Amino acid sequence: MHGTLEKGGLFAHVSLPSFLQADDIATAGHLNLWRLHGVLTKSKIIVCYVPCDPTGGTFLDYDKMMAGRFSFMASVKTRLYKDYYRIRDIPTTPSLRVTHNLSYVGNSSLSTTLTLNCSDSGKVFANSTYQAVVIDAATRLPAPLPDWWKKKFEWAIIGNKPLFIERIVSRAGSFTYDAKIPWTDLDLFKHINYTAYIRYCYDCAFDAIVNGAYPTFKDRNRLNRVSGIDMSFSRECFPNDILNIATWEDPNDPSTLRFDMTVRGQDAF
Structure with missing residues (x-):
């Protein structure tokens, strides 16, 4: 995997030249969804913590913003499309790309949306939105996003709606x-x-x-x-x-x- 940045780090792309491995395939021949999310997570690590341009820049200056902090995943929404399940039928494993963009900023939380598509055809295989809470590494309590970071990137938000997944309670007899x-x-x-x-x-x-x-x-x-x-x-x-x-x-x-x-x-x- 390798990452690239666009517009000063407002958008990031990760190329996946060899996406499929033996452990990615379920017994029925389909891609394991937990492995897919593992790949998406790895792509986030690359663009957020590994320098992606000659200046040492990362996606949204994430490494600087998260100094002394870590993230707790609050909610995830993933949608998979028909072509996702057809990847295994393509004679030559396609080159894939994950695109990252900022979709929400709160007081101590933010959302990013990732889109997985084919580098050649542009077909979209999946998209996933992640809302994470920023946690102070020492106290393990929510920490506010730095003001300098908000001022620099808040204007670039796409959508600006928090990802809220309604809490459900188990039914009797479950x-x-x-x-x-x-x-x-x-x-x-x-x-x-x-x-x-x-x-x-x-x-x-x-x-x-x-x-x-x-x-x-x-x-x-x-x-x-x-x-x-x-x-x-x-x-x-x-x-x-x-x-x-x-x-x-x-x-x-x-x-x-x-x-x-x-x-x-x-x-x-």
């Missing part, structure tokens, strides 16, 4: 599944990386299907054609935590599965 968090899901910020929760949802859903817990969602292969994921996080989780996961089929939309996670009796996801 299927339950417990997951012990492994150490391998720990990230650089010393908490569980958000991509791992996608895998926990899949594990829970597979178990629910095997046990006939969903009224109409019976075919496991449908989990390989997901068109969207909405996630909201309320607290950090750590290795050896036990996640208590509840899942149910949305009564108003049987194609939608809902998940609720708690840890130590408190809401987590």
Whole structure:
């Protein structure tokens, strides 16, 4: 991967010359969604922390703004398009590109939107919006965004609407599944990386299907054609935590599965 900047760091692009690897492919031959989000996260690290131009610039001066801080993922909204599931059918793996732009700035939070497309044809495979809360590394409490940073970049926001994912509460009679968090899901910020929760949802859903817990969602292969994921996080989780996961089929939309996670009796996801 390598990153480039446009308009003084207001936009960033990351080229992905070799996107597909063995671990990226699910048993049905489709791309694992947690691996996709892992790739998107790596692209964010590259443009935010690795110099992307001769002056040493990064996307939105992110490395300078985050000095002494880290981010907690508050919400994620991802949409996948038909061509995403056709990548594996292309004879030659296409060169892909991730484009980053700023989409919201709050007091201590910001959103960025990432678009994954084909470098040659321009086809859009997926887009994902991430809203993160900036956390003081010492206190692990929310920290306000620096005034100098807001003045420099606030004008370039596209959309300027916070990403709000409504909190849902598990229904009576929901299927339950417990997951012990492994150490391998720990990230650089010393908490569980958000991509791992996608895998926990899949594990829970597979178990629910095997046990006939969903009224109409019976075919496991449908989990390989997901068109969207909405996630909201309320607290950090750590290795050896036990996640208590509840899942149910949305009564108003049987194609939608809902998940609720708690840890130590408190809401987590």
